[in-house]
Amino acid sequence: MRRALLRARAALRDAAKPLGDAAVGALTAGLLRTTRYFDPVKTANLFGRVSRFIGRRLREDRIGRANLTAAFPEKSPEEIEAILAGVWDNLGRFGAEFAHLDHIWQHDPDHPELSRIEIEPRTHELFAQLRLDNKPALIFAAHLGNWELPALAAVAHGLDAAILYRPPNIASADRAIERIRAVSMGTLIPAGRDAPLKLAEALQKGQHVAMLVDQYLTNGVDVTFFGRKTKANPMMARLLRQVECPIHGVRIIRLPGHRFRAELSEEVKPVRDASGQIDIQGTMQAITSVVEGWIREYPDQWLWLHRRWR
Structure with a gap:
């Protein structure tokens, strides 16, 4: 019985995966298109703030803190946290800027x-x-x-x-x-x-x-x-x-x-x-x-x- 349930669960997961992938793909494409309609500077500021808020609550934040502490043993915990906040801010800004790659190069x-x-x-x-x-x-x-x-x-x-x-x-x-x-x-x-x-x-x-x-x-x-x-x-x-x-x-x-x-x-x-x-x-x-x-x-x-x- 247990094996049958596991097989059924796996079958449902496999059947649902294309639908999930399609949803994620549509969401990604829609987000990129939508972001292009907004001011790139204001959007980068917003994405930076959102990334800092959400990122500090994710597992990757712990990975980043451990990496930074090992790489910079001379830095204080406060310095490590300031760097890590900047990492999330940079990542959010990167996401906003990606939607504007075709005209971001201004030199x-x-x-x-x-x-x-x-x-x-x-x-x-x-x-x-x-x-x-x-x-x-x-x-x-x-x-x-x-x-x-x-x-x-x-x-x-x-x-x-x-x-x-x-x-x-x-x-x-x-x-x-x-x-x-x-x-x-x-x-x-x-x-x-x-x-x-x-x-x-x-x-x-x-x-x-x-x-x-x-x-x-x-x-x-x-x-x-x-x-x-x-x-x-x-x-x-x-x-x-x-x-x-x-x-x-x-x-x-x-x-x-x-x-x-x-x-x-x-x-x-x-x-x-x-x-x-x-x-x-x-x-x-x-x-x-x-x-x-x-x-x-x-x-x-x-x-x-x-x-x-x-």
């Missing part, structure tokens, strides 16, 4: 004081170098500030970019999100089994391949991050073995007054083994160390809410 080199995006001269120089050197490149980013904007920065500087992204599990939500992303983000390559092949082909064609590199991967390579061992996705270093090219990091920092600063790092030199071949683990450690340096500057803008260490 006028002749009038930078009137621009929403601030770009320092050295970053302009590095982007120009990437555009004119007739080489492919690998560009990494992290879940810092607004992590959708680095792709817009590349395209705005004339780079032929191929962006690796992880689509939502729900197809209707994926379609709604992809329509927004596709406006000014270059070639979008969904994560999956054939993604490494497509990314390698993009490099071979001279494109600039970009991806986020700061999430835990069970089968990844060992790296040290904030003094603790974790796993990093080795895809970027493996691609470098196939097509040697420059590596740079890009980040978008949130500034006061609803502005951002775009920064492109100097070239990150890969690590090589005794035979001169790209060292996968060593190169991913070099990239991870750059990301750690970014986060130490702006800890309240990184996504501490996931289990980066396990």
Whole structure:
């Protein structure tokens, strides 16, 4: 009898899942469409407040607090809580800004004081170098500030970019999100089994391949991050073995007054083994160390809410 009940419950759950997914997808698409009708600044303020209120009551808040306490043992509990509140605020603002990705990039080199995006001269120089050197490149980013904007920065500087992204599990939500992303983000390559092949082909064609590199991967390579061992996705270093090219990091920092600063790092030199071949683990450690340096500057803008260490 118990087995029959369990089977019946499982069957009902499986039957209801498509309906639930459809509802979530419709809700996501509707929320994105609705958000676009409202002032982006006021909406970002509202979403930031709502995220702080709701987020502090979720399980992820405890994960974030534990991560921050381990990463910054020198900080007081009050400092940790202030950072964590900023993390939730940043996440809420990110959600509001996502709906306006197609017109959020506002940068006028002749009038930078009137621009929403601030770009320092050295970053302009590095982007120009990437555009004119007739080489492919690998560009990494992290879940810092607004992590959708680095792709817009590349395209705005004339780079032929191929962006690796992880689509939502729900197809209707994926379609709604992809329509927004596709406006000014270059070639979008969904994560999956054939993604490494497509990314390698993009490099071979001279494109600039970009991806986020700061999430835990069970089968990844060992790296040290904030003094603790974790796993990093080795895809970027493996691609470098196939097509040697420059590596740079890009980040978008949130500034006061609803502005951002775009920064492109100097070239990150890969690590090589005794035979001169790209060292996968060593190169991913070099990239991870750059990301750690970014986060130490702006800890309240990184996504501490996931289990980066396990």
